[in-house]
Structure formats: structure tokens, C-alpha cells
Amino acid sequence: MSSSLVLYGYWRSSAAYRVRIALNLKGLAWENHPVHLVKDGGQQHAADYVAMNPQQLVPSLRDGEQVLTQSLAIVEYLEETRPEPPLLPADTHGRARVRALAQLVACDIHPLGNLRVLQYLERELGVGEAHRGAWSRHWIATGFAALETMLAGDAATGRYCHGDAPGLADACLVPQVYNARRWKLPMDDYPTIRRIDAACAELEAFRVAAPEAQADAPAP
Amino acid sequence: MSSSLVLYGYWRSSAAYRVRIALNLKGLAWENHPVHLVKDGGQQHAADYVAMNPQQLVPSLRDGEQVLTQSLAIVEYLEETRPEPPLLPADTHGRARVRALAQLVACDIHPLGNLRVLQYLERELGVGEAHRGAWSRHWIATGFAALETMLAGDAATGRYCHGDAPGLADACLVPQVYNARRWKLPMDDYPTIRRIDAACAELEAFRVAAPEAQADAPAP
Numbered sequence: 001m002s003s004s005l006v007l008y009g010y011w012r013s014s015a016a017y018r019v020r021i022a023l024n025l026k027g028l029a030w031e032n033h034p035v036h037l038v039k040d041g042g043q044q045h046a047a048d049y050v051a052m053n054p055q056q057l058v059p060s061l062r063d064g065e066q067v068l069t070q071s072l073a074i075v076e077y078l079e080e081t082r083p084e085p086p087l088l089p090a091d092t093h094g095r096a097r098v099r100a101l102a103q104l105v106a107c108d109i110h111p112l113g114n115l116r117v118l119q120y121l122e123r124e125l126g127v128g129e130a131h132r133g134a135w136s137r138h139w140i141a142t143g144f145a146a147l148e149t150m151l152a153g154d155a156a157t158g159r160y161c162h163g164d165a166p167g168l169a170d171a172c173l174v175p176q177v178y179n180a181r182r183w184k185l186p187m188d189d190y191p192t193i194r195r196i197d198a199a200c201a202e203l204e205a206f207r208v209a210a211p212e213a214q215a216d217a218p219a220p
Numbered sequence: 221m222s223s224s225l226v227l228y229g230y231w232r233s234s235a236a237y238r239v240r241i242a243l244n245l246k247g248l249a250w251e252n253h254p255v256h257l258v259k260d261g262g263q264q265h266a267a268d269y270v271a272m273n274p275q276q277l278v279p280s281l282r283d284g285e286q287v288l289t290q291s292l293a294i295v296e297y298l299e300e301t302r303p304e305p306p307l308l309p310a311d312t313h314g315r316a317r318v319r320a321l322a323q324l325v326a327c328d329i330h331p332l333g334n335l336r337v338l339q340y341l342e343r344e345l346g347v348g349e350a351h352r353g354a355w356s357r358h359w360i361a362t363g364f365a366a367l368e369t370m371l372a373g374d375a376a377t378g379r380y381c382h383g384d385a386p387g388l389a390d391a392c393l394v395p396q397v398y399n400a401r402r403w404k405l406p407m408d409d410y411p412t413i414r415r416i417d418a419a420c421a422e423l424e425a426f427r428v429a430a431p432e433a434q435a436d437a438p439a440p
Binding site: 073081093100107110112125149 | 327
């Protein structure tokens with residue numbers, strides 16, 4: 001496939017970060033189209049973006065005429081259309097494991113710490129900053145405790161979440177660790193998560209996908 | 221495959237409900253193993269269940285020696301191991317659309333209305349019943365507004381979410397509509413969602429998967 005890929009994302013969005021990693025791991029050329037989630041009242045609410053993504057969330061990926069939404073669906077699409085290198089294992093049980101690890105992050109941790117959720121807690125429920133921080137840390141810690149057990153207790157775990165090649169689970173884990181650090185969650189209880197995160201950080205595909213490396217990130 | 225399938229679920233769990241629908245749509249024989257999420261301080265926290273599912277959430281699916289977790293990963297696994305009838309379309313773009321619709325529900329609506337989240341709002345943040353109801357309705361309404369647009373505005377939508385055969389997106393939509401009714405969300409703004417939900421309700425696979433049809437549901 002040679003059609004051009006355009007990612008509509010935001011430097012600090014965990015879900016966009018996952019897709020950046022996947023695009024880079026596959027060695028694909030892609031164009032970054034930043035959608036600022038706060039500026040202009042949130043550019044994700046602008047009519048031209050809503051027409052593309054009625055959820056008014058990032059990321060969206062344009063592949064020629066086709067627009068894809070939902071980060072995990074996007075990665076599965078990339079896996080089907082650009083299979084090399086694979087981000088999912090070849091065997092059914094391995095794929096089920098990697099998808100479960102990815103969904104643990106994408107369904108059970110990340111949605112609870114999303115910007116729109118924190119805004120609702122603040123604006124509608126009057127939850128102060130300290131309690132919003134505790135909320136965010138609680139859901140990451142709860143998820144990471146399970147993730148650590150699932151990674152540490154399984155021989156299928158290798159240098160990365162599954163074996164010795166990076167894939168979909170790593171593309172979800174690393175952005176969530178980034179968020180954990182942002183919320184100052186102590187990471188002592190998650191040695192396997194830390195080890196895998198460090199292994200990923202050695203790879204160019206992950207480094208250039210990092211929030212601070214994006215053109216739309218604020219100057220340091 | 222002839223190995224026995226055991227579903228560890230809870231009658232009212234939306235995620236378990238999805239898997240029940242998928243198992244039924246595929247015409248598979250499966251055994252129900254209820255895990256009561258409230259009784260005994262939550263049976264999902266019992267040691268033998270935690271050993272199987274470190275997240276202490278339902279559902280889990282046992283297939284012979286293999287234990288699968290995360291509802292969407294389970295459905296993908298069933299799709300790979302028992303491909304007929306398919307719950308995902310044959311074409312890549314169709315699969316991406318169905319997965320995105322499923323994840324809209326499974327990542328962006330359902331996790332916010334989960335029992336453990338409502339318990340946290342109540343116990344840790346002192347959020348009263350009325351505000352918890354408003355919270356639940358808010359996230360369902362936000363997700364349904366986008367889902368309605370995506371369904372109504374796309375020629376790929378048929379009698380069901382994608383074409384004229386039920387599949388993964390319907391298996392996610394119907395349990396979420398069940399939850400919406402439980403929270404008394406007015407459904408007037410979602411005619412396409414209501415139409416598809418009604419079409420699914422005519423199918424045996426959906427009817428016998430309904431919460432009230434489960435052995436562990438309280439007597440009416």
C-alpha cells in the first residue's frame with residue numbers, strides 16, 4: 001500500500017501515542033496533523049473534525065479516502081494492511097494474550113484518566129485537584145497491579161510484553177507508564193512493567209513517538 | 221474444536237453479556253459459571269478466581285486448559301478458533317469499522333459506568349446517588365450521540381450495526397442499551413440504536429444472553 005497516512009492526534013494523548021508507536025514500529029511514513037484538545041475550546045469539537053470523528057476524540061487515521069477511529073481498531077487495521085513487521089503474534093493464544101494486555105490498558109485504565117473525565121469530575125462534581133490526582137493514580141495502580149502479575153507470571157513475557165519483539169501490548173503499556181509518571185504514581189511495585197518500558201525506550205520507534213518529541217508539544 | 225467452554229461471568233455484567241451473545245451467535249455449547257460481584261465481598265476477589273483473572277473482573281472464558289480475559293479479546297479469539305458464523309466482516313475496512321464501533325462502547329462508555337467506578341465515586345468522593353446517575357447517563361449519552369451519527373450516517377449499517385447479519389458491534393451495543401435503560405436514559409435521540417437493539421431482541425442468541433435470563437439473576 002502506498003496511500004498516504006495522516007494521523008490526527010495530540011502530543012499528550014495516550015491513544016494517539018499508541019498509534020504513533022505502531023506506525024513507527026511498522027516503519028511507515030505518516031504525516032502528523034495535530035488537533036489541540038484545549039486550544040480554541042478544543043479543536044476536536046470543530047465541525048470538520050467532528051465530520052471525520054463523531055466521538056470528537058483523538059486519534060483518527062486517514063488512509064487515502066478512508067478514515068479510521070479508535071486506537072486499537074487502527075492498529076488492527078495497520079496489521080491487516082501492512083503486516084510487516086507484525087505487532088501481534090502468529091498464534092491464536094498469543095494474539096488473545098496480547099489483545100487482553102492491550103485492552104487491560106485501553107479499556108480499564110486509560111478511559112478513567114482521560115481529559116474529559118477529569119474535566120467532568122472538576123466541573124460537575126467539584127472534585128478538587130488532590131482528589132483528581134488520587135483518582136487517576138488509583139485506576140493506574142489497580143490496572144498495573146494486575147498487569148504486573150500477568151507479565152511477571154507468564155513465560156510468554158520476554159524482553160517485551162510478549163516475546164522478544166515489540167508489539168501492540170507494548171504500544172499500550174508505554175503511553176500508560178508515561179501517564180503514571182505524570183501523575184507521580186510510585187512505580188516500585190511494578191518491576192516488570194518498568195523493565196519493559198525501559199527496553200522500549202531504547203527503540204527509535206518509541207522515542208520519536210514520545211509526547212515531548214511531537215511538533216505540537218509546548219517548548220520545554 | 222470440541223474442548224469445553226466455561227464462561228465466568230455475572231448476570232448483569234455488560235462485558236460478560238457481550239461474550240454470552242457472541243457464544244450464542246456462534247451456536248457454541250458453553251457452561252455458565254457465575255461469579256457474584258457483590259456477594260461474599262465480591263467473589264471476583266477470591267483467590268481461585270484471582271489466579272485465573274488477576275484483574276478481578278468478569279468475564280473470563282476457559283477453553284480447555286486456556287483461560288482468556290477481556291471481552292473483546294475473547295470474541296476475537298472465538299472468531300479465530302470458531303470462525304462460523306463470522307462476527308466480523310470479511311473485508312478490512314468493514315472489520316475496522318466494526319471494531320471501532322465495538323471499542324466506542326467498550327473503551328469510551330462502559331468502563332465509566334462500571335460497578336467499581338460507581339463504588340469509588342460513592343465511597344472515596346462522597347458522590348450521592350443522584351449525581352452517580354447523572355454521571356452514568358452523561359457518558360452513555362455522549363457515546364450514544366456519536367454512535368447514532370456513525371450508524372445513521374453510513375450506508376454500511378443495515379438491519380444490524382454492519383450489514384444484515386449480527387456481529388461484534390451488536391454484541392456490544394445491546395448490553396449498553398440495557399444499561400442505558402437501567403439508568404433511565406431517554407432514548408429518543410437514538411432511533412438507529414433503538415431500531416438495531418429491537419432487531420437483535422428478535423434473535424434467540426440475544427434473548428437467552430439477557431441478564432434476566434441467567435441462572436444467577438435474582439428471581440423477578
